[in-house]
Amino acid sequence: MFEPNIYIKRRKHLAREIGDGLIVLIGNKPVPMNYPSNTLRFRQDSNFLYYCGLDYENLVLTIDCASEKSTLYGDDLTVDEIVWEGQRTSIKTMAELSGIDRFETTSKLQGDIIRSNDIHTLPVYREDQKYFLQFLLNNSDISSSKPLVACVIKQRSIKSDDEISEINSALKITSEMHSIAMRSTRDGLLEQEIVGLMEGYALQHGSRMAYPVIFTINGEILHSNIYDNVMKSGDLTLNDSGAESPLHYASDITRTFPVSGKFTPIQKDIYDLVYEMQQTALEFCKPKTSYKDAHLAAAKKAVMGLTKLGLMSGDPEEAVSKGAHALFYPHGLGHMLGLDVHDMEGLGEDLVGYDDKNQRSDQFGLAYLRFSKDLEPGFVLTVEPGIYFISHLIDQWKADNKLSEHINYAEVEKFKGFGGIRIEDNIAISDKGYSVLGPHIPKTTEEIEDIMQS
CATH class of the missing domain: 3.90.230.10 (Creatinase/methionine aminopeptidase superfamily)
Known part of the structure; x- marks a missing residue:
């Protein structure tokens, strides 16, 4: 990962450009290769990587444009999961590594999103992203935010x-x-x-x-x-x-x-x-x-x-x-x-x-x-x-x-x-x-x- 300050600056710049509402960036989930537990090698969503650098499965990042504060949503592994997969970095530590202000369990995500009047999302390119976003938004409109897309393209186009x-x-x-x-x-x-x-x-x-x-x-x-x-x-x-x-x-x-x-x-x-x-x-x-x-x-x-x-x-x-x-x-x-x-x-x-x-x-x-x-x-x-x-x-x-x-x-x-x-x-x-x-x-x-x- 880059230094936390790089991700903080990127997120704050994006929040200022959008101005109002809640930006929701969905990290990738594991993808089955030929049956559920036999998954392809994980590749994180690139926009998610750009704004927080966290290369882990099943994470969501939100950015409140008014306060410029960010929240990371995810769950620490259970003991049963650790038996098979080994320990991974805690959600708390992930947030610290990326300079993210808050961290919450995934169970809190839907309620926090629904409370926002204006949701900004990017286009989804995978069916699992589509269904997950529909779930988060209670099956309401999931069309992407044109201002968010334009701002992300402008920001990511210039390489540091x-x-x-x-x-x-x-x-x-x-x-x-x-x-x-x-x-x-x-x-x-x-x-x-x-x-x-x-x-x-x-x-x-x-x-x-x-x-x-x-x-x-x-x-x-x-x-x-x-x-x-x-x-x-x-x-x-x-x-x-x-x-x-x-x-x-x-x-x-x-x-x-x-x-x-x-x-x-x-x-x-x-x-x-x-x-x-x-x-x-x-x-x-x-x-x-x-x-x-x-x-x-x-x-x-x-x-x-x-x-x-x-x-x-x-x-x-x-x-x-x-x-x-x-x-x-x-x-x-x-x-x-x-x-x-x-x-x-x-x-x-x-x-x-x-x-x-x-x-x-x-x-x-x-x-x-x-x-x-x-x-x-x-x-x-x-x-x-x-x-x-x-x-x-x-x-x-x-x-x-x-x-x-x-x-x-x-x-x-x-x-x-x-x-x-x-x-x-x-x-x-x-x-x-x-x-x-x-x-x-x-x-x-x-x-x-x-x-x-x-």
């Missing part, structure tokens, strides 16, 4: 030095995970063997995955979590994986590398183009610049490069405006990063990534841009362009003769089976521009070949 330090600590583990993957990958291994090495390293060092590992020779599948393919020389392997820090701050890194340890000429051409896309996007990563502009600049660079390779044609700006690049680059440039790998997405992706100035497009590809706002100092984001050859998408567009003035389908057909390439780093925006977080992870083709052949 302490938070960035946590992300860097996660990236230290992630860096070694990626190095292990590059050094260990070779012809004839199953993907799952490398995934096991990475997850094992994180576990050995007191960490866990921030999200399910994406490790696949089918890199054109954007979020593949199947690891049963045999890797063969000639394949490219895409590794999108990141560890959490001790306080649950996420990291999110992608590298793509050849199973053989040596890029073929065409693999190198596409890889270098994705690298140039990322470098182009990074030039836009500074305060008061729209992240959408960074995304579109990367897309334009993709069109220019693919045109040189004979896969596209025509004016690059026109091609991007029509969305022709999305056949090869069908996702957004990146997203915010913090206590969630897609930070605060549970509060509403449009609310986190868009505003009155920057509205979401409905154009294929651009519609998947998760973050479009003007950048501000303190923002932490991923920058992750890619180029993919997705057979089903190619077949669909070709059958419709879609944007054929910009796409050379005869040449594109030759790339079916190529896979996909994505390069991703995590950055923090400062007054002067941006900084890449964490240790350097081999990224150029030369660096990747060197570590794979060492």
Whole structure:
């Protein structure tokens, strides 16, 4: 946990912003895996962590906006529970660790909530949260508080030095995970063997995955979590994986590398183009610049490069405006990063990534841009362009003769089976521009070949 004063300041700031009423923040409960007593590994709600840092099950935090006082609700374990689970920190001590003013048993919670005239809650993303909140409110309206959502997003969007330090600590583990993957990958291994090495390293060092590992020779599948393919020389392997820090701050890194340890000429051409896309996007990563502009600049660079390779044609700006690049680059440039790998997405992706100035497009590809706002100092984001050859998408567009003035389908057909390439780093925006977080992870083709052949 951070020092208590950090959580106290966060809660008081939130109370002042809301002004009146009672804020109710519900911690997570255990989730059964396949029967009630066999639960998944516990992960605390990120908003709950942000405002009190307590990484324990079955807790609720309330903040009285008028008095700026906070109350923690929870129950100490019974002797029977201690027999099976062991002792845990008392509710009294938890409150002290977080600088919380009062603590009460869970039995007092419903009565205290009902006595308040104005209840502020956040959106629920789990059914158990929904039912618990309905119970607390006597089945009355459980719609979330728009002012609370807006205030939490504004507050959590700006990362403190302490938070960035946590992300860097996660990236230290992630860096070694990626190095292990590059050094260990070779012809004839199953993907799952490398995934096991990475997850094992994180576990050995007191960490866990921030999200399910994406490790696949089918890199054109954007979020593949199947690891049963045999890797063969000639394949490219895409590794999108990141560890959490001790306080649950996420990291999110992608590298793509050849199973053989040596890029073929065409693999190198596409890889270098994705690298140039990322470098182009990074030039836009500074305060008061729209992240959408960074995304579109990367897309334009993709069109220019693919045109040189004979896969596209025509004016690059026109091609991007029509969305022709999305056949090869069908996702957004990146997203915010913090206590969630897609930070605060549970509060509403449009609310986190868009505003009155920057509205979401409905154009294929651009519609998947998760973050479009003007950048501000303190923002932490991923920058992750890619180029993919997705057979089903190619077949669909070709059958419709879609944007054929910009796409050379005869040449594109030759790339079916190529896979996909994505390069991703995590950055923090400062007054002067941006900084890449964490240790350097081999990224150029030369660096990747060197570590794979060492």
